[in-house]
Amino acid sequence: MSTEVSAHPPGQAPTFTTRDGVEIYYKDWGNKTAPVVFFSHGWPLDSDNWENQMFFLSNAGYRTVAHDRRGHGRSSQPWFGNDMDTYASDLDQLFTHLKLTDGVMVGHSTGGGEVARFTSRYGGHGRVKKAALVSSVTPFLLQTPGNPAGTPLSVFDGFRAAMVQNRAQFFLDVPTGPFFGFNRPNATVSQGLIDSWWSQGMAAGFVNAYECIKAFSETDFTEDLKKMDIPVLVLHGSDDQIVPIQASALAAIKLLSQGTLKIIPGGPHALPNIYAAEVNSILLDFIKG
Template sequence: METLDTPTRSTSSSRRRLVTALLAGVTAVGIAAGGTAIATNSSSEAQAGAAAAAGKRSNLNEGFVTTRDGVDIFYKDWGPHDGRPVVFSHGWPLNSDSWESQMMHLADNGYRVIAHDRRGHGQSSQTWEGNDMDHYADDLATVITKLKLRDVTLVGFSTGGGEVARYVGRHGTDRIAQVALVGAVTPLMLKTPDNPNGVPIDVFDGLREGSLTDRSQLYRDLAEGPFFGANRPDAEVSQGMKDTFWLQSMQAGHKAAHDSIKAFSETDLTEDLKRFDVPTLIIHGGDDQVVPIENSAHEAHEIVADSTLKVYPDGPHGITDTHKQQLNNDLLTFVNSL
């Protein structure tokens, strides 16, 4: 009988406590500077007591599952647990927090929403090996299996779209009812003789060099430039949005984030897309400078038979933030369509 793994003590937990402490320090600085803050009670006993008073288990909305190769994968599990599940896979080099707007919206509308931190990212184990699409897909399968999910809507953004495609390629759609690919890297980003419209390898070599030289600055440059389209005339991208991208990116393990560049750029997902046999929604920004639409969404739409392509004409890569309400509504309409 399958059992749900409970949260484990690991280096992931230590990192989480460290981030909590750092954020507490930031809050204290803000108060000293005349800012305002919301008082919180971080006591685990108080949290457990509040959960007990509400008649709920204190660990119901988050936890860890452990993969066959011993990697602890953190997940968050929101919304009514009798709701139909929607599972989210995040982009590089972010984590499950990047889905918070979409998760809140769907949970508020009766769906059970689950998002995990990819291996090497966020609160999951900082892996040295296995940072590739096959392992990403198998880790996603572990989450789905151990949480005993069925009739799932899978939603993947950017690298997460590749992870979702490889999941279908390796594990099929027995547990899957729908798929949504958002700004996804499918079918293949890299320019090759068979993919002449792809992105030249020099671009990805530049990302690797930037990652090794000063990855903190690399992430700032991405946020200030192409990711949110902040380099476009009249673009309005908040400082908070850019800061959040940097913060999540720096929570990824250095080795895992570096390896993932190869995974998302060089993995050919064409055959995986051919295995899609469920309704599929493809959403992409028409002004995506990171994953150009011509070589991704348009081609994926041609490959996946039962697919609908929706283009946000002025949308950059990071439409989960810049176009969050439009995306929230489109995803809700899609999951409601079953």
């Protein structure tokens, strides 16, 4: 199907349709003539998880864009295409649809992998000038003989089993515990953040969220990072219980030709939420620098 730019009807959320017939929801905030910052969300969330950063940067004079990945949030829920290559192709079509160039991409967790795959395959010709990988699954999350610091497959099998048994409870257990670091002693627990995570996760299609576990855990982004010949910020929390820093940020920085590593001491996986003000400041400095 065509990805030509066309105005959406007044009062309706902006969407576009991919070549394989999937409707993708996106947000497009701020001054449309300003430099663009594109956000890619983590599993099993949607673009709402970036609203603090989008609001901040839009008010700082930037155009901010974020999508709901296929099968997530307000996008349609296809039975097919729940893999990193297709996610990157969807972004390629969205960038064409919105005529985005010379932008900065920011990805959290699964979204960091999506940014790396997109940038390595479609980010040339002035499309992407910088990228930020926040609590990112890059370069390779799965434990293998060649990647002993990774997370065992049994952990991700456990995720899938928990989804099949009782997705609603599993999607409550994750934010109540390790995602935000609320299981740590003296943590300040926010029921609002837990409820928001749960509602975003439950909005995702079941098969889409289920298959995305394989996409974020078993995709090797090593070669993608090596091809990223642009400035890349690697931002991670030292107490990330979802994507441990040893196999992710500390490995990723060694593969990037123009990488900058920033670690937030004691930071959990959910840096954009728990350390929103600090993340906003770091991103703004990186974008302007």
